[in-house]
Amino acid sequence: MDELRGAARAAADLATGHLAGVPDGPVWQPVPEEDRAWLTGQALPTKGRTLSGLLHDVRERVLPHPMGNGHPRFFGWVNSPPSPAGVLVAPLAAAMNPSCAGGDHAGVLLERTAVRWLAELAGYPHPPGGGLLTGGASLATVIALAAARQRAIGEQGGDVREEGLYGRPPLVVYVSQEGHSCLRKAAELLGLGSRYVRTVPVGRDFRMDTEALRRAIAKDRVAGLRPFFVAASAGTVNTGAVDPLDEIAGIAREHGLWFHIDGAYGALGVLDEGAGPRYAGLARADSLALDPHKWLGVPVDCGCVLFRDPAAPRAAFSLVPSYLRDDSADGLGWFSEYGPEQTRPFRGLRVWSTIAHLGREGVTRLVRRTCGLARTLAAAVEADGDFELLAPVVTSVVAFRYRPAGTGADGTDRLNELIPAAVQRRGQVFLTGTRLSGTAALRACILNPATTEADLEILLDEIRNCAREMAV
Numbered sequence: 001m002d003e004l005r006g007a008a009r010a011a012a013d014l015a016t017g018h019l020a021g022v023p024d025g026p027v028w029q030p031v032p033e034e035d036r037a038w039l040t041g042q043a044l045p046t047k048g049r050t051l052s053g054l055l056h057d058v059r060e061r062v063l064p065h066p067m068g069n070g071h072p073r074f075f076g077w078v079n080s081p082p083s084p085a086g087v088l089v090a091p092l093a094a095a096m097n098p099s100c101a102g103g104d105h106a107g108v109l110l111e112r113t114a115v116r117w118l119a120e121l122a123g124y125p126h127p128p129g130g131g132l133l134t135g136g137a138s139l140a141t142v143i144a145l146a147a148a149r150q151r152a153i154g155e156q157g158g159d160v161r162e163e164g165l166y167g168r169p170p171l172v173v174y175v176s177q178e179g180h181s182c183l184r185k186a187a188e189l190l191g192l193g194s195r196y197v198r199t200v201p202v203g204r205d206f207r208m209d210t211e212a213l214r215r216a217i218a219k220d221r222v223a224g225l226r227p228f229f230v231a232a233s234a235g236t237v238n239t240g241a242v243d244p245l246d247e248i249a250g251i252a253r254e255h256g257l258w259f260h261i262d263g264a265y266g267a268l269g270v271l272d273e274g275a276g277p278r279y280a281g282l283a284r285a286d287s288l289a290l291d292p293h294k295w296l297g298v299p300v301d302c303g304c305v306l307f308r309d310p311a312a313p314r315a316a317f318s319l320v321p322s323y324l325r326d327d328s329a330d331g332l333g334w335f336s337e338y339g340p341e342q343t344r345p346f347r348g349l350r351v352w353s354t355i356a357h358l359g360r361e362g363v364t365r366l367v368r369r370t371c372g373l374a375r376t377l378a379a380a381v382e383a384d385g386d387f388e389l390l391a392p393v394v395t396s397v398v399a400f401r402y403r404p405a406g407t408g409a410d411g412t413d414r415l416n417e418l419i420p421a422a423v424q425r426r427g428q429v430f431l432t433g434t435r436l437s438g439t440a441a442l443r444a445c446i447l448n449p450a451t452t453e454a455d456l457e458i459l460l461d462e463i464r465n466c467a468r469e470m471a472v
């Protein structure tokens with residue numbers, strides 16, 4: 001234990017030193033060959049090493065090569081810096097090392113509070129037992145879709161767990177063109193078939209076209225199919241768009257569809273000033289996926305899925321063999337009855353500490369600050385004739401492109417395809433790209449409260465510099 005005590009103090013210094021040094025280093029840099037070879041090619045050691053020896057390697061070979069998402073000028077994908085409170089308690093969760101499948105201990109009990117707090121922050125109803133933490137929104141989506149599938153087949157008098165889907169009219173899923181790929185993955189995984197995942201077009205604002213949704217449902221009904229699940233987005237990955245949730249809730253009710261919201265990235269955007277009308281209808285969803293490891297900064301991994309009716313996921317997943325039977329479990333049973341994971345990590349401690357440290361006010365400040373920065377970036381893009389804003393900014397994602405005067409459509413497309421990797425290599429900012437309405441786009445996702453207005457200027461400068469270099 002003495003060895004651990006000494007090394008743990010050194011590890012704490014390493015972690016805090018690493019975090020303190022991040023803003024002064026490059027955002028990201030390629031891993032040099034020597035370290036790459038060490039990271040990937042070590043032989044299995046015959047004899048063990050000391051804990052301080054391991055820390056030496058972590059300091060020299062691991063910490064110098066981060067993904068970049070702790071840096072204030074990391075604008076890629078949807079990856080946040082870790083919350084200090086989450087970093088603080090992560091080793092303590094490991095020290096306790098419970099399985100949060102179930103049982104009577106702090107891990108399970110605190111997860112109940114963490115889930116309820118997330119529901120309260122997002123403005124979603126929370127019946128007791130109405131949610132659980134997951135590895136991310138991808139798994140949250142699988143759980144929501146499985147619950148919906150169970151209900152839909154149950155309404156036909158069947159039981160999908162026993163009979164599978166054989167011989168039944170195909171169940172149809174509706175997802176917006178801008179919906180995340182995890183929705184289709186979930187449908188494929190659950191045997192629904194991507195052929196029966198309808199891609200609903202979006203309008204010019206990248207929100208789901210609800211008239212197109214209505215038409216698609218009607219067409220599928222006429223064809224003898226069974227429309228059963230519609231997924232809206234509260235914050236798309238490409239542009240941060242929030243679908244017309246209330247309208248989609250109405251359509252779902254009218255047609256007996258399960259209404260799911262992917263709020264993995266954007267559910268907390270509801271805390272931004274004036275966001276209320278955009279998020280109207282969120283509380284009507286049958287299920288809501290959201291990722292504490294995104295905007296909230298809970299250290300990876302941590303997703304969450306919330307349900308209006310906790311009986312729905314339990315019907316889809318509860319399977320309690322005699323060796324797991326627990327007569328002392330409260331009426332809610334075990335978390336492992338609500339999803340596919342049996343042994344589950346103590347994610348609740350990281351969520352609890354992060355929210356408890358910030359408070360509702362701190363979370364709100366974080367969301368408002370980052371949304372405000374996104375609006376500032378959008379304004380700078382619009383004010384500069386060489387840039388073009390490609391979508392309205394409604395959360396903290398800015399979709400845009402670089403289009404210097406005199407560059408044709410093909411040239412612009414090619415340039416914007418090349419810019420993200422070129423910008424990343426320079427190490428000053430980290431930006432990723434996408435395609436929007438068929439054209440190459442840049443997207444900056446702002447999740448770090450330490451990002452400044454000056455960082456946004458550096459971002460635009462770096463894009464200009466890169467483009468100039470590429471033209472040489």
Ligand SMILES: Cc1ncc(COP(=O)(O)O)c(C=O)c1O
Pocket residue numbers: 077078135136137138139180182235236237262263264265266291303
């Ligand atoms: C909008 C959206 N939905 C779903 C996901 C998938 O979440 P996860 O990576 O936590 O599984 C992401 C990830 O970036 C996302 O941005």
